[in-house]
Amino acid sequence: MTTSSNTDTLPQGTHIGRTALCVNDLDELTEFYRTVVGLSVLEESDTWTVLGVADTPLLVLEEDADAPTRHRSGTGLYHTAFRVPSRAALGDALARIRTHWQLGGASDHWVSEALYLTDPEGNGIEIYRDFPRDEWPRSDDGRVRISTEPLDLDSIEAAAAGDAQAPSGTDIGHIHLEVSSLDAFRDFYVDTLGFEVQTTVPAASFVSAGGYHHHIGANTWHHRTAPVNGRGLSWFEMIVPDQDALTAVQSRLESSEIPVTETDNGLVIHDPDGIKVQIQVDPSDM
Template identity: 85%
Template sequence: MTTPSNTDTLPQGTRIGRTALHVNDLNELTEFYRTVVGLSVLEESDTHSVLGVADTPLLVLEGDVDAPTRHQSAAGLYHTAFRVPSRAALGDTLARIRDHWQLGGASDHWVSEALYLTDPEGNGIEIYRDFPREDWPRSDDGRVRISTEPLDLDSIEAAATGDTQAPPGTDIGHIHLEVSSLDAFRNFYVDTLGFEVQTTVPDAAFVSAGGYHHHIGANTWHHRTAPVNGRGLSWFEVLVPNQGALNAVQLRLDGRDIPVTETDDGLVIHVPDEIEVRIRTDPSAL
């Protein structure tokens, strides 16, 4: 077993992989993410769709016509955040939203520029582009500072090129969860998995690996009290850069007696609120 020198935190290069949604109308959701978000359909069947950019899968839609609506008390997804590589790509995204859907909000976060919307089944979406990392404001202790300011949509629109698809380099930059307890969130994602807290705001925390502004956000704004259920988030992936990092995660999980299912791809954990997290080595790093 190869173990990295620092076994307490996740290493540089850790990132979010695929996100999966449990959906009722598979055809409608597939068309939405193709037309509005700009993803390509990489794989499609009667029961699921895989969408992504180029040959990289980003989103899995698991269809179930009998899937109940998510209970209003259930934990789960706040939004999936698709990161585009340029302001031009963000401008093209804004054009697609205005042509085919409805913009829910927009913010300058000091570290990024973000657009917000909701898919036809109520799943939150953020589409954003990062400012250069060297321009991110930081506090005295080195943590990234994040704010929410008005976004100049006119300048975003002016950057558009007319592209109807998300460009190469688009990925899932982060995922934001609704949880029942921030203490339980930090106990698992920080103290066990090894993410580091970057920013906290009232009733929310943002954690990352390698100094990113955040890979995972969590909030209790809507006072969720029950485990994840019904339509919405099915699972999401955390990708680590090498086998040594994966081994270190498994050691930390074993040390806390957290049940783990080992698969051919990596590890599967059902964490607080029964949210399924899949952890594996990053295929792009191999």
């Protein structure tokens, strides 16, 4: 990897939009994300479901009954991270998980409090809430410091308000990928797309725009080597704040000779592991 001296970084306001999963059992997964995660069904057909909060779509489930189980060597999703706006909402998420499912883990990351679980088809999920941004610890160079400490679940449970649904303001705070190479990941997402590295830990890297703790995480913990395949992550959205930002991204992609497909909504690209990324301007600014 060539260390980036790129000054063309993504602007404040860049964030992750919808995430899409390829699933075998649409009904089962729809019910899981509705009951356990607390999302509402916004649109549906015989082959897909869009779930979200209020009028904001967050997750698209695309049914393919013939899609094989993701190969053990296949890259793709580590987890989709649903960010809730308050500790009470995190407490409600914990109550739903304990009532309807099983908690897989919980951590205090210094910047956030997070719950972890896995859906019925093996897709990882994080539900978290951020600490106030001015409380995030930073290194001397200004990068955000992230750690993993035990989480006090009793205090999270005590904060619950008793809401069966995720509240308005819930979004996809970040997405975490399993990749084949961290060098290739940084070449693509940092040097070309314009994210900035915030934290690096053994076999993992966390990148963001606008000083957030991370919009995209990547790890090689399970030594995945093959392109994305089978069930699991189908695509995810990267939202930029305005047309100028989109144009700048497209220019960097073309300079790096990365194939770009232009659509009515923006750009479609594939990362080094074949993961599909849809880039578009924030609809609220159009």
